[in-house]
Amino acid sequence: MQTISAILALGPVVPVLTIDDVETAVPLARALAKGGLPAIEVTLRTAASPDAIRAIAAEVPEATVGAGTILTPKHYEAAVDAGARFIVSPGCTPDLVRAATESEVPFLPGAATASEVMTLMGANFTHMKFFPAGPAGGVKMLAALAAPLPAVRFCPTGGVTLENAPDYLALPNVACVGGSWVAPADAVKARDWGRIEELARAAAALRK
Numbered sequence: 001m002q003t004i005s006a007i008l009a010l011g012p013v014v015p016v017l018t019i020d021d022v023e024t025a026v027p028l029a030r031a032l033a034k035g036g037l038p039a040i041e042v043t044l045r046t047a048a049s050p051d052a053i054r055a056i057a058a059e060v061p062e063a064t065v066g067a068g069t070i071l072t073p074k075h076y077e078a079a080v081d082a083g084a085r086f087i088v089s090p091g092c093t094p095d096l097v098r099a100a101t102e103s104e105v106p107f108l109p110g111a112a113t114a115s116e117v118m119t120l121m122g123a124n125f126t127h128m129k130f131f132p133a134g135p136a137g138g139v140k141m142l143a144a145l146a147a148p149l150p151a152v153r154f155c156p157t158g159g160v161t162l163e164n165a166p167d168y169l170a171l172p173n174v175a176c177v178g179g180s181w182v183a184p185a186d187a188v189k190a191r192d193w194g195r196i197e198e199l200a201r202a203a204a205a206l207r208k
């Protein structure tokens, strides 16, 4: 089992995917990994998502598939059963902390304020999703959090783009960024894996 720190170091961007059609999961994950983004987050927001995670875990060994939008211990368990290698939440709850403690699959909880970060530090988390990054204060907020809380590493997600990602990645407390822009819905619908591979390649060229 890889640590969350190792998984977030696999690339500068973690694609966030919402998969409606399970048939797209494997070619989509292959295109992203081929473009240089092997750590992939599949949100648990659609009926197809558990099977999508299962298919990627089984058929795309070059990818490290995680599950996002994990809101409850039941979601956590379902994602682990499907083969998720990491678990992501937009926030956190005591129940999720317990589920994470009982699982060997690592957890990236979400935080957006100093108090939330401190609560998660108290539960021994060193890596957190900063969500929703843009609305919660963006680069300025993360830079400000680094002063009193320098040990925590973040994956800002929510409103991150190819254009603003470099500003986030330049911060010492940012491990990588997350975003859905590398797999636009229209490209997935059109099965345009070449375009997605190109978008992944451009994102992978960003330097941490």
Ligand SMILES: O=C(O)C(=O)C[C@H](O)[C@H](O)COP(=O)(O)O
Binding pocket: 016, 043, 068, 069, 070, 088, 089, 090, 131, 157, 158, 159, 160, 178, 179, 180, 181
């Ligand atoms: O579902 C989750 O677990 C989330 O935390 C939300 C996603 O990470 C964002 O919806 C991605 O945001 P965009 O890149 O702005 O589209």
